[in-house]
Amino acid sequence: MNKNINRRDFLQNSALLSGGLLLGSMGLFSFTGNRNEKLNELNISHSNKKKRKIGSLKVSAIGLGCMSMAGVYNPRQDKAEMVKLIRQAYDNGVDFFDTAEVYGPFFSEEIVGEALKPFRNKVSIASKFGFDYNGNSITGRNSKPQHIKQAVEGMLKRLQTDTIDLLYLHRMDPNVQIEEIAETVNDLIKEGKARNFGLSEVSPETIRKAHAIQPIAALQSEYSMMERVMEYDILPLCEELDIAFVPWGPVCRGMLTGRFDENYIPETEYRRAGVPYFTPEALKANLKVTELAKEWAIKKNATPAQIALAWLVAQKPFVVPIPGTTNANHLSENNGALNVNFTNAELNEFRTSLEAIPTIGFRDKKTVFENL
Secondary structure, eight states: OOSOOOHHHHHHHGGGGGGTEEESSSSEEEOOSOHHHHHHHHHHHHHHHOEEEETTEEEESSOEEOSGGGTSSSOOOOHHHHHHHHHHHHHTTOOEEEOOTTTTTTHHHHHHHHHHGGGGGGSEEEEEEOEEEETTEEEEEOOOHHHHHHHHHHHHHHHTSSOBSEEEEOSOOTTSOHHHHHHHHHHHHHTTSBSOEEEESOOHHHHHHHHHHSOEEEEEEEOSSSOOGGGTTHHHHHHHHTOEEEEEOTTTTTGGGTOOOTTOOOOTTSGGGGOGGGSHHHHHHHHHHHHHHHHHHHHHTSOHHHHHHHHHHHHOTTBOOOOBOSOHHHHHHHHGGGGOOOOHHHHHHHHHHHHTSOOSSOOOTTTTTTTO
16 A cells, blocks of 8 residues: 555545545554444544633534635535534544634534534534624724623524533724723623634733633644644743643645645635745745645555644643644544654654745744734
């Protein structure tokens, strides 16, 4: 078998499922018994292998981001198919699901609520507030206390639950002090409408101010093998304050899956078309990081995407990536990253190689917090 398995190879090999073989932890498993029983055995090993702490929660080391299901930067997906996908994720050991009212708007929460209702008490749901709307049109940011409380009522209804396990401020409202927002979430936690408070894309100063009012359980921001600016100030702060870090974009909008070459031109209907690290010049430089992921994929009998996710999980015990997907085979591939392990020596070797590669189009340490 060719050990250099890319995402396309994975999708092709996944067809072996129908013949009794599973490419799951990136080895081939022969099934002599019931296929579903064998899948369940493998999924149990995934779910028990690594749990991570987010405030009062204990969650799977890799969650599922549900933004793309609502068609935010891509075509809107069929609701029934996405409900099925989320339930497949749960069957595969995923118990941490990330959504937001702005995804759709509102559509992603509706999908997540319907999908998780049958086993609501066995999963953790994260959602986010912070925007104002005119119908389904976003009109700006709004984190005034009364608006937050109204927004949460709508979120609870769409999610078909009486509490949100992790309630994030999605983006800072420049017209409201973070202390006032934290006090409002503190009230919601006391009322039982939320369990934990999270922040997304904020500065270290904002984190400290909020944390002094209501302990922050999680911080969400972009982090991957390519986008590593959070390592400078944010990850050390999270470690200091016992805050989980939840990376979005862990495979860098698909770049780390190995699906693109330097001739790739982003489709206009996808978010990649407006991202600076997907310009022709940037792509040529940045794909060298993907080549590094491919090299490690060969060493580890994995796919590049699995290497990208496993590398993130290995950085800190409080890192919980939330790769998003609308594809069942990609979901299985992502979950298989939990079977990829690195020794400390390997991580050091990996880091040395990674830092020797110059990249283009990513955030700079000096400017990253200027607009937060």
